[in-house]
Amino acid sequence: MLREFVERKIRRQIVRRSLLISTLAFAAIVVIWHAESLAGLAHPLRMFINNIHGGLTALAMQLSGGAVDSFTLSPAGGYTISFEGGADALTMSAGYLGSAMLGAAMFFLVNRAPHLIRLLSAATGLFTVAFLTLFIRPESTSDMLSMAICYGFGALLVFLGWSGKGDINKLGSLKSITQVVMTIVALMTGLHILLDLPHVLSAPASLETAAQLTITNPVAYFAETVMPSLTVNSIAIAWSGIAIALMGVAFYFGITRQLKRIPKDDDIV
Numbered sequence: 001m002l003r004e005f006v007e008r009k010i011r012r013q014i015v016r017r018s019l020l021i022s023t024l025a026f027a028a029i030v031v032i033w034h035a036e037s038l039a040g041l042a043h044p045l046r047m048f049i050n051n052i053h054g055g056l057t058a059l060a061m062q063l064s065g066g067a068v069d070s071f072t073l074s075p076a077g078g079y080t081i082s083f084e085g086g087a088d089a090l091t092m093s094a095g096y097l098g099s100a101m102l103g104a105a106m107f108f109l110v111n112r113a114p115h116l117i118r119l120l121s122a123a124t125g126l127f128t129v130a131f132l133t134l135f136i137r138p139e140s141t142s143d144m145l146s147m148a149i150c151y152g153f154g155a156l157l158v159f160l161g162w163s164g165k166g167d168i169n170k171l172g173s174l175k176s177i178t179q180v181v182m183t184i185v186a187l188m189t190g191l192h193i194l195l196d197l198p199h200v201l202s203a204p205a206s207l208e209t210a211a212q213l214t215i216t217n218p219v220a221y222f223a224e225t226v227m228p229s230l231t232v233n234s235i236a237i238a239w240s241g242i243a244i245a246l247m248g249v250a251f252y253f254g255i256t257r258q259l260k261r262i263p264k265d266d267d268i269v
Contacts, residue, residue: 012259015111015255015258015259016259018111018179018183018254018255019255021179021180021183022107022111022183022187022251022255025180025183025184025187026187026191028184029045029184029187029188029195030195032045033045033046033195034198043149044149044150044152044153045188047149047150048128048150048153048185048188049099049188049189049192049195050079051079051128051131051132051150052099052102052189052192053079053095053096053098053099053192054071054079054081054095055127055131056094056095056098056099056102057081057091057094057095057098057218058071058081058083059094060086060090060091060094060098061081061083061085061086061091062086063090064085064086064087064090064091065085065086065087066083066084066085066086066087066091067083067084067085068081068082068083069082069083069084070082080214088221088222088225088226089222089226091218092215092218092219092221092222092225092226093218093222093239095192095218096192096193096196096218096219096239096243097239097242097243099189099190099192099193099243100190100191100192100193100239100242100243100246100247101190101246102189102190103186103187103188103189103190103191103192103243103246103247104186104190104246104247104249104250105250106120106124106182106185106186106189106190107183107186107187107190107247107250107251107254108250108253108254109254110179110182110183110186110254111183111250111254111255111258112253112254112258114175114179117164117175117178117179117182118160118161118162118164118165118175118178119161120161120182121157121158121160121161121164121178121181121182122157122158122160122161122162123161124154124157124182124185125153125154125155125156125157125158125159125160125161126154126158127154128150128151128153128154128157129151129154129155129158132147132150132151132154156181157181157185160174160177160178160181161178164177164178187247190243190246190247190250191243191244191247192243193219193236193239193240193243194240194243194244197236197240199217200217200219200220200232200236201232201233201236203216203217203220204216204217204220205217205220205221205223205224205232206220206221217232219232219235219236219239220232222235223235
């Protein structure tokens with residue numbers, strides 16, 4: 001009975017600690033993302049998340065019959081895709097909605113299947129490094145700094161995946177650190193549209209010059225070309241709601257349901 005009591009207590013501590021880490025991680029992300037004084041810290045995070053956002057967009061372009069000519073990461077953390085064709089309904093929504101689905105899945109796995117954390121970390125790091133190597137072509141010397149930062153973050157994730165062993169219940173262990181990092185990555189990915197909401201609600205859909213058309217806000221461009229009867233605000237709110245709902249489902253099955261499934265101690269005397 002004593003052993004069962006201790007095991008239940010430890011299980012509750014593990015789940016509650018995941019809840020605390022998740023809350024603090026997202027609060028930190030919001031502050032870092034929007035505080036001008038912390039722009040330097042937010043810079044590599046923006047580049048990393050835009051790698052995922054841009055990668056999903058580029059994939060959607062090719063799956064919908066388009067062609068991606070180049071993908072360039074900018075020193076400001078944004079990305080530029082030169083492409084032809086593709087279905088606007090899919091390509092303009094793939095970045096934010098695809099990130100919402102991917103982030104929710106990552107959050108669930110990080111908190112519900114801790115034995116997969118190292119594999120997930122290594123896979124995310126390898127994706128980052130491979131995507132940079134295969135698809136991103138720097139157009140100026142300054143872009144090399146952006147690539148170096150993203151390479152470094154990708155290498156860190158691979159390192160944590162390779163060596164992140166230890167007791168996940170000890171905050172100082174590499175496995176625990178890996179869980180914290182991957183929780184942050186999952187939240188940034190899944191709630192990307194919420195972090196970008198001020199930009200989404202204010203930036204124009206596109207900028208047109210004699211040489212080319214540059215899409216600056218995929219949400220606004222989606223509103224113009226796919227659903228002209230709706231406003232940018234309504235689409236942004238709807239997509240934000242989808243992202244929150246997906247993360248809420250992942251949160252319930254990854255954390256809340258675990259707490260509910262742990263038996264109470266009434267039967268232990």
